[in-house]
Amino acid sequence: LRVDPHGQIMLIIGNNGRVLPEEDDIQQPETLGMRLVNRLVQQLQGTLELDNRQGTTFTITFTP
16 A cells, blocks of 8 residues: 555555456456455546556555
């Protein structure tokens, strides 16, 4: 958890294990966990980014 130079909060969560398949749409997820994450991001009026180059890393960015 950190604050970027623009005052936005960035929550970065990741692991170096199994990656999500490329075809998984994080904006229209099928799993309950991802639906909950998307709902949280919507409530925060933030953005969700996925990086699965080395493991899986999610970055949620929002303004306090």
